[in-house]
Amino acid sequence: MNHETKRDVFEGLVEELANAYIALDGEGIGEELTNEEKQAYMKDYDAALPDDLPVIPELIGKYLIMRKHDRGDLVQALDEGTSFLLDGTQWESVQDWFWFSDVKDSVDTFARAWVLGVWRVEETGEIVKLEEEK
Template identity: 40%
Template sequence: MMTETKRDVFDEVRYKFRNFKNEHRHGMYASPDSIDHYLSDALKRYDAAFPDDLPVIPKTVGDILRSAHGQTNLLGVLDTAKNGYKISETLAWIIANQNTFALAWGLGIWCVEETGEIVKLEAEK
């Protein structure tokens, strides 16, 4: 699964163009066609990349979101959390970070606090 963010794509394009500039100084030449092709590919990757500002949540909270996947309202998700998870730390985190929790649920994508892994819930088929 791709876990590239928009910033990752931007940073690579910036690096690549810095190299084009250095190559040109040393007598090497990149054709306009090769640059256009590279930019077209980079734009597609940028469009497909994840946002930079993903919600960051603990793994246990992500487990709740995974178990509630497919529910269509936030109250149902919170009910799943309340009934299915008696871990007070996790519920306390959700209460203290309601907006982040709701954003992760709404987007269906988040970054795991402990590992930095990006998790994306896939649409049900």
């Protein structure tokens, strides 16, 4: 699973260019990137995750995964998150996080995580990416 962000790919390219600059021999560029290398960078960039992933609490992420596996839709997830038990943890209401959390636009944040299928866990910084259905 690829967890590179656009920034990671960009920094890799900058590093390669810096190394090419160091290789200058005074008569021109030391090593020019081949077309295959350029295409590989473009492919990596296209596959990389966005830099500004939504950040949601771990429990909200578990709820999102649960609703996705139940083949629910976003409207149901937003509407029906009134009380559930997951891993022995009771969350009085997922809607409490939507409406009363310190996260500005938490509903939008949840929706972005839902649509992208990837988010950063608030407590750990870990990136969670839903597996694509076969």
